[in-house]
Amino acid sequence: MTIVEAILLTIVTASTPLLIAALGELVTERSGVLNLGVEGMMAMGAACSFAAAVTFDSTLIGVAAGMLAGTLMAALFALLVLGFAANQTGSGLALTILGLGLSGLIGAPFVGARRDPIAPLDIPILSDIPVVGRLFFEQDLFVYASIVLTVLVGLYLMRTRSGLTLRSIGENHTSANALGLPVWRVRFWAILFGGACAGLAGAYLALVYTRFWSPGMTAGRGWIALALVVFAAWRPGWVLVGAYIFGAATVLQLHAQAAQFGVPSQLLSAVPYLATILALLLLSIRHGRAIGAPGSLGVPFVPDR
Amino acid sequence: MKADVPPSGAPLVELKGISKRYGDLLANDGIDLSIEPGEIHALLGENGAGKSTLVKILYGVIEPSAGEIRWEGRPVSIGSPVEARALGLGMVFQHFSLFDELSVAENIAVALSDEWNLSTVRSKLGEISSTYGLALNADRAVWTLSAGERQRIEIVRCLLQNPRLLILDEPTSVLTPQESEHLFTTLDRLSAEGCSILYISHKLEEVRRLCRRATILRAGRVVATIDPRAKSAREIAALMVGNEVGEVRTDAPHHPEGEILRVANLSMPPAGLHGQALRDINLVARAGEVVGIAGVAGNGQSELFAALSGERPADRADAVVIAGKASGIMGIDARRRLGAAFVPEERLGHAAAPSHRLSENTLISHAAAEVSRSGFILVNAAKRLARSIVQSFDVRTPEGDPQARKLSGGNLQKFVIGREIIRKPKLIIVDQPTWGVDAGAARLIRQALVDLARAGSAVVVVSQDLDELFEVADRMAVIHHGSLSPLRPIGEWTREAVGLEMLGVAQAHGGAHAV
Numbered sequence: 001m002t003i004v005e006a007i008l009l010t011i012v013t014a015s016t017p018l019l020i021a022a023l024g025e026l027v028t029e030r031s032g033v034l035n036l037g038v039e040g041m042m043a044m045g046a047a048c049s050f051a052a053a054v055t056f057d058s059t060l061i062g063v064a065a066g067m068l069a070g071t072l073m074a075a076l077f078a079l080l081v082l083g084f085a086a087n088q089t090g091s092g093l094a095l096t097i098l099g100l101g102l103s104g105l106i107g108a109p110f111v112g113a114r115r116d117p118i119a120p121l122d123i124p125i126l127s128d129i130p131v132v133g134r135l136f137f138e139q140d141l142f143v144y145a146s147i148v149l150t151v152l153v154g155l156y157l158m159r160t161r162s163g164l165t166l167r168s169i170g171e172n173h174t175s176a177n178a179l180g181l182p183v184w185r186v187r188f189w190a191i192l193f194g195g196a197c198a199g200l201a202g203a204y205l206a207l208v209y210t211r212f213w214s215p216g217m218t219a220g221r222g223w224i225a226l227a228l229v230v231f232a233a234w235r236p237g238w239v240l241v242g243a244y245i246f247g248a249a250t251v252l253q254l255h256a257q258a259a260q261f262g263v264p265s266q267l268l269s270a271v272p273y274l275a276t277i278l279a280l281l282l283l284s285i286r287h288g289r290a291i292g293a294p295g296s297l298g299v300p301f302v303p304d305r
Numbered sequence: 306m307k308a309d310v311p312p313s314g315a316p317l318v319e320l321k322g323i324s325k326r327y328g329d330l331l332a333n334d335g336i337d338l339s340i341e342p343g344e345i346h347a348l349l350g351e352n353g354a355g356k357s358t359l360v361k362i363l364y365g366v367i368e369p370s371a372g373e374i375r376w377e378g379r380p381v382s383i384g385s386p387v388e389a390r391a392l393g394l395g396m397v398f399q400h401f402s403l404f405d406e407l408s409v410a411e412n413i414a415v416a417l418s419d420e421w422n423l424s425t426v427r428s429k430l431g432e433i434s435s436t437y438g439l440a441l442n443a444d445r446a447v448w449t450l451s452a453g454e455r456q457r458i459e460i461v462r463c464l465l466q467n468p469r470l471l472i473l474d475e476p477t478s479v480l481t482p483q484e485s486e487h488l489f490t491t492l493d494r495l496s497a498e499g500c501s502i503l504y505i506s507h508k509l510e511e512v513r514r515l516c517r518r519a520t521i522l523r524a525g526r527v528v529a530t531i532d533p534r535a536k537s538a539r540e541i542a543a544l545m546v547g548n549e550v551g552e553v554r555t556d557a558p559h560h561p562e563g564e565i566l567r568v569a570n571l572s573m574p575p576a577g578l579h580g581q582a583l584r585d586i587n588l589v590a591r592a593g594e595v596v597g598i599a600g601v602a603g604n605g606q607s608e609l610f611a612a613l614s615g616e617r618p619a620d621r622a623d624a625v626v627i628a629g630k631a632s633g634i635m636g637i638d639a640r641r642r643l644g645a646a647f648v649p650e651e652r653l654g655h656a657a658a659p660s661h662r663l664s665e666n667t668l669i670s671h672a673a674a675e676v677s678r679s680g681f682i683l684v685n686a687a688k689r690l691a692r693s694i695v696q697s698f699d700v701r702t703p704e705g706d707p708q709a710r711k712l713s714g715g716n717l718q719k720f721v722i723g724r725e726i727i728r729k730p731k732l733i734i735v736d737q738p739t740w741g742v743d744a745g746a747a748r749l750i751r752q753a754l755v756d757l758a759r760a761g762s763a764v765v766v767v768s769q770d771l772d773e774l775f776e777v778a779d780r781m782a783v784i785h786h787g788s789l790s791p792l793r794p795i796g797e798w799t800r801e802a803v804g805l806e807m808l809g810v811a812q813a814h815g816g817a818h819a820v
Contacts, residue, residue, distance in 0.1 A: 087699055161414070161419065161422065164407075164411055164415050165413060165415060167404075167407065168404050168407065168411075168415045171404040171405065171407065172404050172405070174401075174402075175398075175402035175403060175404060176404075176415075177366075178364075178366055178386060178396075178398060179386060179402055179404045179415065179416045180365075180386035180387035180389075180416075181415070182392065213552075274745050294406075295404075295406070296404065
């Protein structure tokens with residue numbers, strides 16, 4: 001394995017959790033709900049998946065537990081913002097703080113434990129192609145799943161009736177309600193989907209990326225996923241691009257630091273963030289017109305009855 | 306639903322004793338109404354009379370506190386818009402229920418049942434468009450369309466569901482006269498095909514043009530069911546308002562004097578994504594006259610207002626001259642100090658701070674001398690000023706010094722206009738002075754503007770309501786796509802000429818209609 005190959009492989013691993021979490025948040029936001037609790041749901045996903053995987057010695061159970069934890073957190077959020085029409089910004093921030101604290105508690109007995117790496121899916125023959133072979137055809141299942149998920153989310157939003165309903169509700173919930181579209185039901189499922197994705201992203205972090213648990217290990221990735229949705233102008237394809245740019249910058253700056261160019265390491269650590277902003281800004285400029293957020297994003301829905 | 310034969314002679318829909326209570330307010334009070342098959346039935350009333358509440362009940366958006374709805378003689382309960390549509394009701398909303406970022410076809414598909422998809426919608430759209438003359442491009446995004454086109458989407462959306470009863474809520478409020486006439490032709494045709502129509506409006510002329518029966522609501526009650534063609538407009542207005550509405554007196558001698566406002570070759574790029582550029586605008590307002598600016602919403606009215614008020618300064622000072630002073634690059638307050646006053650379209654949040662009391666709201670435009678000193682608010686002076694505005698302009702307030710948001714739309718509008726007029730400005734520019742205001746308040750506001758002009762101020766009224774402009778303006782121009790037509794004395798304008806200018810086709814026809 002050459003150094004280039006190794007770098008490319010780590011880029012994929014760094015990008016995948018961002019992509020999964022951002023896709024979930026994208027669907028939630030397209031339905032008109034802003035969930036700032038991604039970081040908290042991700043942390044819960046990481047802690048619960050790691051705890052379950054170690055306890056039952058099963059990656060599968062770990063992943064399921066991570067997704068369940070994210071979903072439960074999202075259900076709590078849905079209760080607040082749909083059931084009580086609470087302020088979404090406040091509720092989301094509270095969810096993040098709760099998630100970070102609670103994950104520390106759940107993960108505490110498992111600090112120091114380690115999991116074995118997950119065997120990558122080895123597609124015979126294709127994976128023997130030099131350089132790109134291993135990059136494209138010998139990744140773990142999650143990587144392929146995240147790409148498939150991007151395509152599915154895109155198709156769902158733009159090509160299905162139910163996706164059209166979801167976009168309409170996010171665009172203008174008053175009109176949608178007047179037309180008889182089920183605003184609450186659609187938003188509820190969209191929030192749960194976002195939670196499940198954040199939980200899955202957390203599980204990937206704990207079980208594949210680091211393979212151990214430490215408190216606060218999400219390290220702001222939930223916030224980056226949130227930012228990716230905005231910079232990607234609520235488009236799944238651009239989320240994919242953004243996630244990989246960010247992942248690449250994260251890995252490359254580590255190598256740059258190791259190579260000791262004489263640039264302050266703090267500045268290099270900031271490179272991924274700058275790169276993401278720059279690349280996605282360029283994308284949005286090239287697209288011609290700025291793309292607005294879903295019209296009802298963040299606005300509590302209270303029908304007059 | 307329609308399997309059985311209806312009892313012969315039963316009306317298509319019958320409302321009996323419908324009431325809706327919001328707290329202490331009875332929005333609907335024992336309303337009876339029946340609509341025959343194929344009938345165009347008008348529902349008339351002022352703002353706040355309970356028209357919108359009643360149709361929302363009929364369409365299942367809100368539930369009534371009491372009363373019964375009968376469909377073809379059988380009692381039904383309409384719990385949601387979906388049930389209403391299944392029954393055969395279609396509704397065209399006053400504030401369009403469209404999704405700006407979606408395409409025309411998507412907007413239609415989202416409201417239809419599951420057996421429709423985008424391609425079936427597209428093909429059926431073409432069919433309906435040509436049958437009823439409702440031209441629409443399926444793939445355009447809604448935000449790029451005119452109000453008339455948006456309304457067509459709503460109508461087509463209803464027609465695709467083969468409605469038995471079509472409800473239209475103030476459909477012409479955003480249309481040009483030509484677009485309105487086009488709509489009436491479509492409605493006549495639908496009615497001839499047996500579709501009933503409930504037509505909600507406060508414009509008497511069009512009700513007389515379309516309907517043989519009209520139910521008039523006042524303060525939540527039915528006051529009369531009449532044949533609108535058998536009564537004069539004045540009689541109907543009296544039924545709607547409850548007492549006779551006087552006309553605005555404009556007969557005082559009109560001797561315009563010196564120039565107060567001059568706009569010279571004002572051009573501006575659009576402010577944002579959905580904005581309109583201003584193109585080479587020229588305009589003069591003299592002391593003692595009311596200048597009217599007509600146009601369909603979204604043709605640059607708000608941009609022009611922002612340029613005149615200084616909310617968005619121009620790039621050169623002499624583009625806007627107020628009282629002889631080149632003020633194109635001045636801010637709002639500097640222009641106010643020259644004697645100008647401004648009333649923007651949006652009363653809550655733009656003309657007034659919603660959660661501030663009326664006395665505090667006087668500070669927005671009276672910051673200068675009388676209500677503050679060295680940066681401190683003169684609380685009592687502000688309260689006195691608010692009280693005198695409330696008294697002079699008949700503002701009905703729930704308490705002594707309420708928060709602005711507690712006032713009804715009409716009363717708040719009287720307050721914000723009164724706040725400016727009471728300063729006796731040399732120049733006042735008002736955007737949509739009576740939008741969504743009931744007839745009584747509208748008359749008071751128009752009279753106050755005319756009186757101010759006759760007392761020697763220059764008044765500029767930007768309005769979508771042509772009747773209003775014909776009533777108050779001495780000279781008028783039409784704005785279309787950010788260009789302003791020449792100002793002409795009001796007597797030289799006809800409705801047709803205004804309509805052609807609104808559509809931007811006056812030049813193409815040689816402009817002969819207006820001269």
